[in-house]
Amino acid sequence: MKIEVVSDIHKRICRAAMRADRDPADIKLIAVTKTVGIEAIKEAATLGLRFFGENRVQEARDKIGEFASFISEGGYSGIEWHLIGHLQLNKAKYAVRLFDLIHTVDSVELAEELNRRAEQAGKTQRVLVQVKLSEESTKQGVPEEGLLPLFEKLNSLACLKPEGLMAMPPFFDDPERARPYFRRLSELRDEAEQKGFHLPELSMGMSGDFEAAILEGATMVRIGTALFGRRS
Numbered sequence: 001m002k003i004e005v006v007s008d009i010h011k012r013i014c015r016a017a018m019r020a021d022r023d024p025a026d027i028k029l030i031a032v033t034k035t036v037g038i039e040a041i042k043e044a045a046t047l048g049l050r051f052f053g054e055n056r057v058q059e060a061r062d063k064i065g066e067f068a069s070f071i072s073e074g075g076y077s078g079i080e081w082h083l084i085g086h087l088q089l090n091k092a093k094y095a096v097r098l099f100d101l102i103h104t105v106d107s108v109e110l111a112e113e114l115n116r117r118a119e120q121a122g123k124t125q126r127v128l129v130q131v132k133l134s135e136e137s138t139k140q141g142v143p144e145e146g147l148l149p150l151f152e153k154l155n156s157l158a159c160l161k162p163e164g165l166m167a168m169p170p171f172f173d174d175p176e177r178a179r180p181y182f183r184r185l186s187e188l189r190d191e192a193e194q195k196g197f198h199l200p201e202l203s204m205g206m207s208g209d210f211e212a213a214i215l216e217g218a219t220m221v222r223i224g225t226a227l228f229g230r231r232s
């Protein structure tokens with residue numbers, strides 16, 4: 001991985017933030033490392049990346065294990081692992097052990113199971129709620145009408161800390177077409193905040209559309225291909 005690639009992404013994030021009259025420091029770059037080998041992840045950490053996103057528990061488990069000694073020997077601090085893929089109930093236990101932030105809570109059952117596992121582990125688990133924004137997409141997530149009951153449930157679970165919303169719009173060649181979906185996620189967040197839920201984070205935007213997402217309020221952009229190249 002070249003330093004130029006990382007700095008180019010940072011510049012693009014900054015420029016989009018400026019256009020939106022936002023502070024670039026409010027936007028976290030999540031480097032999506034699914035299918036990426038451990039050496040490339042170490043390079044990315046050396047180049048200053050701190051947040052890593054994986055979409056499968058098993059793959060993350062192997063990598064995080066390998067990465068641990070590198071972190072402690074190298075004195076890297078502030079590294080976080082994020083789960084950005086769908087989580088099955090029976091993997092909740094491992095997810096709680098591995099991930100600092102789980103972006104994909106999409107049911108009351110999963111929230112309850114994560115809370116139970118977090119309690120056993122003596123941890124407060126940070127989570128985001130994944131929202132299903134369109135019928136056409138096969139994407140996971142809670143439909144809009146399911147959000148308030150889920151937020152209420154989350155507030156009642158002592159070992160979970162809900163921090164915001166996540167979504168994946170359908171894929172478009174033209175990122176402008178994804179913007180209404182990003183805007184909708186922002187609106188849903190604003191509506192939830194008006195009802196008293198504190199949900200500052202918006203995880204939205206990938207390699208092809210992260211600038212559009214930032215213009216609509218993204219606080220976490222999840223970028224794989226633009227950092228690590230095409231996945232094989």
Ligand SMILES: *Cc1c(COP(=O)(O)O)cnc(C)c1O
Pocket residue numbers: 032034055084085168205206207208222223224225226
């Ligand atoms: C793979 C993936 C990304 C990154 O996609 P790129 O187009 O490679 O940047 C972001 N979010 C989720 C949920 C993913 O699975």
